[in-house]
Amino acid sequence: MxxxxxxxxxxxxxxxxxEKNLITDVPGVKVGQVTLQDQEKNxxxxxxxxxxHERNLFQEKVVGGVAVINGFGKSAGLVQVEELGxxxxxxxxxxxxxxGTALNATIKHMLAANEDIGVSTGTVNCIVTECNDGDINxxxxxxxxxxxVFEALENASDSFEEGAVGAGTGxxxxxxxxxxGSASRILECNGKKYTIGAILMSNFGMAGNLRIDGKRIDTxxxxxxxxxxxxxxIVIGTDIPFSARQLKRIARRAVIGLGRTGSFLGNGxxxxxxxxxxxxxxxxxxxxxxxxxxxxxxxxxxxVFEATAEVVEEAVISSLYHAETVTGxxxxxxxxxxxxx
Numbered sequence: 333m334x335x336x337x338x339x340x341x342x343x344x345x346x347x348x349x350x351e352k353n354l355i356t357d358v359p360g361v362k363v364g365q366v367t368l369q370d371q372e373k374n375x376x377x378x379x380x381x382x383x384x385h386e387r388n389l390f391q392e393k394v395v396g397g398v399a400v401i402n403g404f405g406k407s408a409g410l411v412q413v414e415e416l417g418x419x420x421x422x423x424x425x426x427x428x429x430x431x432g433t434a435l436n437a438t439i440k441h442m443l444a445a446n447e448d449i450g451v452s453t454g455t456v457n458c459i460v461t462e463c464n465d466g467d468i469n470x471x472x473x474x475x476x477x478x479x480x481v482f483e484a485l486e487n488a489s490d491s492f493e494e495g496a497v498g499a500g501t502g503x504x505x506x507x508x509x510x511x512x513g514s515a516s517r518i519l520e521c522n523g524k525k526y527t528i529g530a531i532l533m534s535n536f537g538m539a540g541n542l543r544i545d546g547k548r549i550d551t552x553x554x555x556x557x558x559x560x561x562x563x564x565x566i567v568i569g570t571d572i573p574f575s576a577r578q579l580k581r582i583a584r585r586a587v588i589g590l591g592r593t594g595s596f597l598g599n600g601x602x603x604x605x606x607x608x609x610x611x612x613x614x615x616x617x618x619x620x621x622x623x624x625x626x627x628x629x630x631x632x633x634x635x636v637f638e639a640t641a642e643v644v645e646e647a648v649i650s651s652l653y654h655a656e657t658v659t660g661x662x663x664x665x666x667x668x669x670x671x672x673x
Contacts, residue, residue: 333352333353333354333491333494333514334349334352334353334354334494334514334515334516334646334647334650335353335515335646335649335650335653339653340670340673341544341545341649341653341673342545343544343545343642343645343646343649344545345517345642345646346638346639346642347517347518347519347635347638347639347642348517348518349515349516349517349518350516350517350518350527350529352490352491352516353514353515353516353646354490354491354492354514354515354516354529354531355382355514355515355516355529355530355531355567355568355569356489356490356491356492356514356529357516357518357527357529358516358527358528358529358569358570358571358610359527359571359610360384360385360386360571360610361382361383361384361385361490361529361569361610362382362383362386362488362489362490363380363381363382363383363488363489363490363492363514363531364380364381364383364483364484364485364486364487364488364489364492365378365379365380365381365484365487365492365493365497365498365499365512366378366379366480366481366483366484366487366498367496367497367498367501368475368476368480368501369501371659373470373473374468374469374470374473374660374661375469375470375473375475376465376468376469376496376501376502376658376660376661377426377427377430377465377469377471377475377476377499377501377502378426378476378480378497378498378499378500378501378502379424379425379426379430379434379476379480379481379483379484379498379499380424380425380426380484380497380498380499380500380512380531380533381422381423381424381425381481381484381485381488382422382423382424382425382531382567382569383422383485383488384419384422384423384569384608384610385610385613388445388446389419389420389421389422389442390420390421390442390445390446390449390456390616391446391615391616391617392613392614392615392616393418393419393420393613393614393615393616394418394419394608394609394610394612394613394614395417395418395419395574395575395576395579395608395609395611395612395614395625396413396417396418396419396576396579396606396607396608396609397413397417397576397577397578397579397580397581397582397583397606397607397608398410398413398414398580398583398604398605398606398607399580399583399584399586399587399604399605399607400603400604401584401586401587401590401597401603401604401605402597402598402601402602402603403602403604404563404599404600404601404602405461405462405563405602405604406428406431406462406602407431407459407460407461407462407565407602407604408431408435408458408459408460408461409421409435409457409458409459409460410459410604410606412457413457413459413606416576417575417576417577417579418576418614419459419606419608420456420457420616421438421442421456421457421458421459422438422441422458422459422485422488423459423461423567423606423608424438424458424459424460424461424481424484424485425460425461425462425463425498425499425500425533425565426460426461426462426476426481426499427462427463427464427465427466427469427471427476427499427502428462428463428464428465428466428471429471429472429474430462430474430476431460431462433474433476433477433478433481434460434476434481435458435460436478437478437479437481437482438458438459438460438481438485439456439458440478440482441481441482441485442456442458443456453616453617459606461533461565461604461606462563462565462602463499463503463533463535463562463563463564463565463602464535464562464563465501465502465503465504465535466502466661467502467504467660467661467664467666468502468504468658468659468660468661468664468666469501469502469660469661470661471502484498492512492514493512493654494511494512494513494514494650494651494653494654495509495511495512495513495651495653495654495655495656496509496510496511496654496655496656496658497511497512498511498512499512499533500512500513500533500534500535500651500655502658502660503533503534503535503562503651504535504562504666505534505535505536505537505562505564505648505651505652506536506537506538506539506541506542506551506593506594506652507537507538507539507540507542507551507552507666508539508542508551508652508655508666508667508668508669508672509652509655509656509657509658509666509667509668509669510533510534510535510536510562510651510652510655511533511534511651511652511654511655512531512532512533512534512651513531513532513534513646513647513648513649513650513651513652513653513654514529514530514531514532514647514650515529515530515642515643515644515646515647515650516528516529516530516643517529517639517642517643519572519635519636519639521572521628521632526570526571526572526611527570527571528568528569528570528572528636528639528640528643529568529569529570529643530566530567530568530569530586530589530640530643530644530647531566531567531569531647532564532565532566532567532644532647532648532651533564533565533651534564534647534648534651534652535562535563535564536560536561536562536563536564536590536595536598536601536603537560537562537593537594537595538559538560538561538594538598539551539552540552541560541594541595541596542593542594542652542669543592543593543594544593544649546592548594549669549672549673550672551667551669551672559598559600560595560596560597560598560599560600560601561598561600561601562600562601563601563602563603563604564590564595564601564602564603564604564648565604565606566583566586566603566604566605566606566644566647567605567606567607567608568582568583568586568605568606568607568608568640568643568644569607569608569609569610570607570608570609570610570611571609571610571611572609572611572628572636573609573611573612573625573626573627573628574607574609574611574612574627574628575612575625575627575628578627578628578630578633579607579608579609580607581633581637582607582633582636582637582640583605583606583607584605585637585640585641585644586605586640586641586644587603587605588637588640588641588644588645589640589641589642589643589644589645589646589647589648590603590644590645590648592641592645593645593648593649605644611626612625612626612627652668652669653669653670655668655669656668656670657671
């Protein structure tokens with residue numbers, strides 16, 4: 333979970349890691365996944381769902397922010413988060429051609445729990461994100477079904493696998509097998525310990541550019557990549573109380589972690605970061621016009637920015653470390669990082 337304490341590679345950390353070194357070290361955060369893999373049918377895809385807390389997200393929204401670092405992507409639901417600064421649904425990851433299916437399923441999931449949606453109140457803004465797994469998955473087959481999204485949402489827990497699982501099953505990163513990665517850090521603020529964590533779907537970069545803790549790893553053999561390609565979806569969660577403006581700033585710092593691993597945000601890369609905080613809960617219904625909301629002092633944000641860069645960097649490397657070599661559609665073999673370390 334995350335990078336093990338003792339392994340062939342390491343990321344120097346200024347801040348203590350969380351107990352599981354996963355985004356689910358943030359109290360209340362859950363992650364559910366469904367992996368679809370059939371070698372004979374060239375199916376290598378799936379669904380990963382992040383639940384910011386265990387209660388009704390529509391009724392009790394979390395504060396959120398979005399940074400579209402490079403907008404070559406087809407995600408749904410980001411515009412309203414940008415406008416209102418709240419997140420009211422699980423955050424679902426899948427492949428590019430499954431956005432519609434996952435969006436329908438997530439809406440149905442929310443409708444089942446909220447009879448007022450679309451009747452006595454407004455509609456719901458569901459967030460679904462994507463990367464293209466077509467290099468090794470039969471993406472045209474559109475194998476993700478609504479039942480797989482429901483299953484991912486229902487089986488969400490505080491423990492989950494990394495690597496070529498869930499939405500990361502068919503993803504490639506830096507010319508290697510990518511996938512789902514996660515990490516967490518502990519910060520002390522006003523004498524109290526808080527957690528900041530990240531989970532991401534790595535599908536970006538160019539073979540030969542990978543850096544681990546500043547050291548370049550030669551991965552150009554046996555299959556060099558000609559161009560930077562792919563995308564990354566990053567979800568950052570914390571229990572530190574932030575405003576939506578501050579969370580947007582934190583989401584932007586994800587790019588530092590990406591750069592440390594060797595990404596330069598290529599033309600065709602969809603790089604999106606979503607940040608949320610459970611430190612402020614915004615009720616859907618309120619008799620009060622003015623709500624009490626806490627926020628961090630801007631002058632103290634540097635340590636949060638630095639921890640964000642750390643968790644994103646380690647989550648990328650963790651996604652590679654836990655992945656295994658896969659041969660997919662058109663007999664393309666994508667090797668695991670373990671081959672080179």
